[in-house]
Amino acid sequence: MANYSGNDVAYLDFAATTPVDERVAELVLRLMRDDFANAGSRTHEMGVHAAREVSKARELVARALAASPEEVVFTSGATEASNLAILGLARANKGAARHIVTTAIEHSAVEGPIAALERDGYEVTRVAPDRRGHVSADDVLAAVREDTLLVSVMHANNETGAVQPIVAIADGLRAEPAFHVDAAQTFGRLNEDLRYPRIDLISVSGHKIYAPKGVGALVARRGDGRPPIAPIMFGGGQERGLRPGTVPVPLVAGLGLASALAEAEGAARGERCAVIRSDALDALGSLGGVFHGEGGRTLPHILSVAFPGIDSEALMVALRGVAAVSNGSACTSASYKPSHVLEAMGVDDEVLRGTIRISWSHDVADPPWHDIAGVVRMLS
Structure with missing residues (x-):
């Protein structure tokens, strides 16, 4: 298990890119x-x-x-x-x-x-x-x-x-x-x-x-x-x-x-990602987070969440010493435009501006969910 960062910051942006096996x-x-x-x-x-x-x-x-x-x-x-x-x-x-x-x-x-x-x-x-x-x-x-x-x-x-x-x-x-x-x-x-x-x-x-x-x-x-x-x-x-x-x-x-390798190991990878997702929902759910995509079929390694009253940019800055996350697609993040995906879903402006994406891998060490939760509480 690894955090892929070379320091104490957990890399949680695998939907943007993965390391090379x-x-x-x-x-x-x-x-x-x-x-x-x-x-x-x-x-x-x-x-x-x-x-x-x-x-x-x-x-x-x-x-x-x-x-x-x-x-x-x-x-x-x-x-x-x-x-x-x-x-x-x-x-x-x-x-x-x-x-x-x-x-x-x-x-x-x-x-x-x-x-x-x-x-x-x-x-x-x-x-x-x-x-x-x-x-x-x-x-x-x-x-x-x-x-x-x-x-x-x-x-x-x-x-x-x-x-x-x-x-x-x-x-x-x-x-x-x-x-x-x-x-x-x-x-x-x-x-x-x-x-x-x-x-x-x-x-x-x-x-x-x-x-x-x-x-x-x-x-x-x-x-x-x-x-x-x-x-x-x-x-x-x-x-x-x-x-x-x-x-x-x-x-x-x-x-x-x-x-x-993905074909041979896919089932085990998915099971591990699902366990991590369950832990994330348990740790962050009590903070009043709004989870996008829940209630339907969702990839086990991606979590889209917003916390009421907290801007995503402020949250990502506060998380810099804890975890590397994003607030949308890495391919368009340089434009700083509101997410067209969340807009199409009818998400209100406050939730839209507060949404971050957390994504992980099957072989990461247990992510620091409680530390992330602590940062959210500090900003609340």
Whole structure:
């Protein structure tokens, strides 16, 4: 067990990023330092060996999602994967389908490219969540029209941990439109949902599952009658022409190994995270905290909570010597804008401004819940 900080401050921001698993780091370092050849260099044995490492990683990611290796496209992360899925689908769209269904709680990696298409004339329907942060499968399916090109729904929200009903949505869709799922927070944790064959496009992130930053994947299933995707960048033709550029062999191999480890250890990891969550609710619940996402299916390692009368910025400053937490998505935290997720949930302004996100790992030492509670009491 560890706190990952190198000092007395407990790192509790795992939804933003995870450390690299030591077993993964060992493989990555070896491929960086010793077996460093370009996987595209097929004229010598070192290049062939590098290509084998990429193929192995592709097989491991595919196996985790019951996909075929040919359906895995390596990217720089889930953001690029989502852009490729959404913009690539639009680029390949030759018909009159110019309507998109998504939710009001999507990560900026999805909302950004969809908003870009909206500016180009696409019509977008954004389904609102309930007050717990969950969208209704019926509401999503009711928004689908004859001219709908894409349905894009995140698997679990990065701020609240609320898990969305992607299987029910997939089960209710016709052969078209295409269905994209942002699985940045759930790949390696809820893979069983993601194996549903009607989910056409899945965005995967490495640095959420103890792989290095800078690597991810798009899984693009090739079912009959489903719209293809076209490249949005052009170059050397790597990754089946969908993602050009030299393949980062060490990072890709790290993602493959991290995928396999998550698959093998997922149940135990989830159980440990659930125990930590229970302890957190016990320690913080008596302080009058408002917990977002509770009462529905929620990831066991993310807790979104606000304490009445306490501003999140003030609380995070007071916690600097105790725990590293956040007040929303790390990808947009520099903008200091109110959480669009909490706004869509109808959270009032005081609670919204006071919300922090606490997230942990299966292998952390017991978090200092009582110390955190003490800081909250001091600010109350």
